[in-house]
Amino acid sequence: MESESVKPVYGEVHKCTIELPGWIDGKSRYRAIVEAMKKNGNWPCQGTRTYLPDGKRGEYVWEDGNTVLSKINKLALGLKELGLKKGDKVGIMSKNRPEWTIADIACTSQGCVVVPIYDSYGPDNCKFIISSTEQVCVFVGHDNVNFMREACSHCPTVKNIILFDGTPPDEEYIRSVNASDKETRKGIEEIGFSHLYSEIMEMGGKQLNANPFVQIENPEMAFDDLATIVFTSGTSGVPKGAMLSDHSLLKGGWTLSGRATNVPYQDIIVSYLPLAHIFQRSIEIVALTLGIGIGYFSGSIPQLTDDLFHLKPTLFPVVPRVLSKICMAIKDKISKSGAVTRSLFKAAYFLRQKAMIDEWPTMAISNPIMKKVSSMFGGRLRVVFCGSAPLSPDIGRFLNVVMGGRVLEGYGQTEACGASFAMIEVDHNYGSVGHILPGVEACLMSVPEMGYLATANPPQGEVCLRGWPVFMGYYNDPEATKRTLADGWLHTGDVGQWLPGGQLKIIDRLKNVFKLQQGEFVYVEDIEGCLATSDVIDQIMIYGEPLMSGLVAIVVPNKKALLAWGKETGSTLDGYEEAKKSFMTSRPSPSSSSSLVSSQSDSSFSTKAGWSDDNEYEFLCTFQPAIAFVAEHIHKRLVEAKRKGFEIPRSIFMTPVEFSIENGQLTPTHKARREVIKAVYRKQLDEMSRSLQ
Incomplete structure (x- = not known):
């Protein structure tokens, strides 16, 4: 048995020499959004598809940045009038929609702690999260009302459940439970909610009309206060709640901004990955402060391709499972085509791959075969961000050529506000997760019992992180916090290897390695x-x-x-x-x-x-x-x-x-x-x- 006194061996510390822009230092997400809108608040900020008379979805319609900020302000004041105060825990359980992000920013502007809940969580996890964090208020989509009513019946701290409304399906549900009139509306126990989102907005709107210069942000709130408790997705049991500050959320999102060229007020990103996950949430923070339009999906993954066709995004965040399905669909379609088409595709693939690596002019890599493939995603993709799990190098290389946009893989954890590493646009070394991002320091810790040595060549070991993105600890779980935050480092549980160019390659997770x-x-x-x-x-x-x-x-x-x-x-x-x-x-x-x-x-x-x-x-x-x-x-x-x-x-x-x-x-x-x-x-x-x- 090894002695417990043996000190861990840490390897060379890597850090990024690029600094984040100084204007976001010391700011909350709300304050950063306010300043961004002062520069230009007229850009298309949040987009959703209209509902046609037959129930199908039409084209995207947009609200500009000033309108979105106004809604944040109204909701913030309405929540204050409702009695919410600094430190109160507020849950959000809904599919991605503009109101999700508006509620998130409005709550934290008042010092409330937002606790996202996956809309796909089972009842046990949902009850655990709501009760363990003692939530006093929950925002919910109509799809989750009955589920939330059951969950909250076991959580006495919940006083208000606010139903997102404003779409035809929302209104249909409200009519079905006879809840249109708040004067005759039944209680949470019967209909599953106490207020409509629009009613809270109206409450705040009256205050704003009475005093247009009223202070929105809670003066008691500090930028480094606890802003959110993000529960891990639970691959190995009961999810743990990672505590993150508002400023860390802001900077955590901004770390990705330097990895891809941004075209302010012209770029559009699609929102479909769960906002309860730190990856999508971080991306939307960047979007709101950089002038990137956010187009929300229709709520159904099978309809995502139709959403992409109408939205025509330039930025596309994905997880490896989605890319794997896309890759298989494209290859299946090519294999079923005629011999001539297959030959043309093979030639086009070869030329485009060479053109991208050698950086040929854009016109040289454009051809009808590849245009048909890229049109599946709207035809305007520039960058595809992939995170959350390891991506197969073969899939990365293939889709980097055929999708029409650069596929960039990244690496991070909820406990470090999302991304800590990401590929750069000229990097074609698939199999790595790229270089370290600004504000993060990383090293490898030797795991000698498994043959991993941080001092070997190449260096291998457990990936450890430190810096301002690192979380504050696990909510009400000091033992797990102590295990994860040791010697001033966040121990990720992932095994990594430094490559000659400074990129990090993830080999596996320690808990999925056995003898x-x-x-x-x-x-x-x-x-x-x-x-x-x-x-x-x-x-x-x-x-x-x-x-x-x-x-x-x-x-x-x-x-x-x-x-x-x-x-x-x-x-x-x-x-x-x-x-x-x-x-x-x-x-x-x-x-x-x-x-x-x-x-x-x-x-x-x-x-x-x-x-x-x-x-x-x-x-x-x-x-x-x-x-x-x-x-x-x-x-x-x-x-x-x-x-x-x-x-x-x-x-x-x-x-x-x-x-x-x-x-x-x-x-x-x-x-x-x-x-x-x-x-x-x-x-x-x-x-x-x-x-x-």
């Missing part, structure tokens, strides 16, 4: 990343334990690829028809608690006439030759990636149920919740583990 029975260390997320561009696998979670001699995996195969294999190969095999008949008679019904598909799938043969593609897909997930086909594909891909033998899963279980936010197997930012997936498939994992012995 197999034979003493070999395994980095499961790194192995999974080698399969990110597979057209046969949609999702995979590789599993192992110290007492196991090898790895196993839970696999969600690509439906199209599996069905194609079944049609071309599987159906010709001996035993195919017998296996299908056996599956039809023995398959548990969706109501059975033992069925993995259960109510998450509508593929029950018993509820449909005939044999559907859903039935075939579910059957093939149990058909041994199909399992062998997918397992062989995994083996081949990992061998091509030069993975070692012990890193290749020796047994797999295939499921037709994707890991999703809805079933709790993905976080709201599309990271795998490994502990949840392990629990769901515990029986299958145990059986595969025993088979290795």
Whole structure:
């Protein structure tokens, strides 16, 4: 056993020589927005799509910066009249919409502490967050009213629930509960809210009309006061609340501004990643202070491509899971095109890739083939920011060429206000997360028991951060704070390596690294990343334990690829028809608690006439030759990636149920919740583990 007195070894400290603009020093987000609007408040600031008579969405309509600031002021005064004061905790649970950001800034201008809640959170996490932070007020979208009513019934500190209103769906819900008239409106226990957002705005508007020079910002508030408690997305259990100051939020957003050329009052960014996550929230802070228009999505991810077509954004924040799906969709479309089109695409890809690396003139890299692809995203993209999880280098390189905008990967944590590293526009070194951002210092700490040495060449170790973006600690969790903030550094739990050019490469997370029975260390997320561009696998979670001699995996195969294999190969095999008949008679019904598909799938043969593609897909997930086909594909891909033998899963279980936010197997930012997936498939994992012995 190692002595506890052994001091940790830290490597060379890296920091950025570029300074952030001095005018934001010592300012709150509200004050920075006020000053930005003084320079120019007439630019299109927040945009939403209109509602057409048939319920569909029309074109984007915009409100300028002055109008948005006026709404912030009215809401701030209205909240003050409602009785909110410095230190009060205020929750926001809604899909992205302009009112979300307005409420965020208005609350913190009064010294209130904003606690964002993912609109996809389950009831247990929601109740935990509201009750543990003792929230007194919650803003909510109509989609979440009933859920919030149930959650708040267990949280006696909540006195007001404010319903966002102003859109046709909002008004329809209000009419459905007979709540249009506040004089006859029932209580929270019955309808789920106490006030309408517009009513609080009206309260503040009356004060502003009576005294246009009334002070908005709470004079008791300091720029470095606690402004928000952002709960982590919970990949490994109960989420923890990271405490961040208002000034850190402002500067945390601004760190990204220098990584891409900004065109003030012309750039447009799309808002669809959850505002409850620090990544999107930081980006919108920059937008409001730099003159970047924010176009909000329609509320449905499947409709996002239509939103992009109408919005025509120049800046596009994404997470790797979204880019992976985009990459697969483009490649699938190209593969199904004619031979001439495929040849033209290949030639266009080669030329554009060379042109971007050698910095040819813009006209030289423009061609009809690539224009068709870039038009999927509106045709004006300049920069695609990717964060939240590691991006496959192959996906980054491919989409950097075809999307029409530079794909820049970054790295950060909620505990450090979002981004701490990001690629620069001329960097094509995918596989790294770029260089350190302004205001941040970073080093690597040796992890000798795993062979990582910060003093080796190349330096490797746990990534540690310090500087003004670092959080104040975890809310009401001193033990977790002590573990994470040690020796003056934020210990991220990520394993990194410095590259010769000063970029950082993330190798894996410490908690997802383990040693197999034979003493070999395994980095499961790194192995999974080698399969990110597979057209046969949609999702995979590789599993192992110290007492196991090898790895196993839970696999969600690509439906199209599996069905194609079944049609071309599987159906010709001996035993195919017998296996299908056996599956039809023995398959548990969706109501059975033992069925993995259960109510998450509508593929029950018993509820449909005939044999559907859903039935075939579910059957093939149990058909041994199909399992062998997918397992062989995994083996081949990992061998091509030069993975070692012990890193290749020796047994797999295939499921037709994707890991999703809805079933709790993905976080709201599309990271795998490994502990949840392990629990769901515990029986299958145990059986595969025993088979290795």
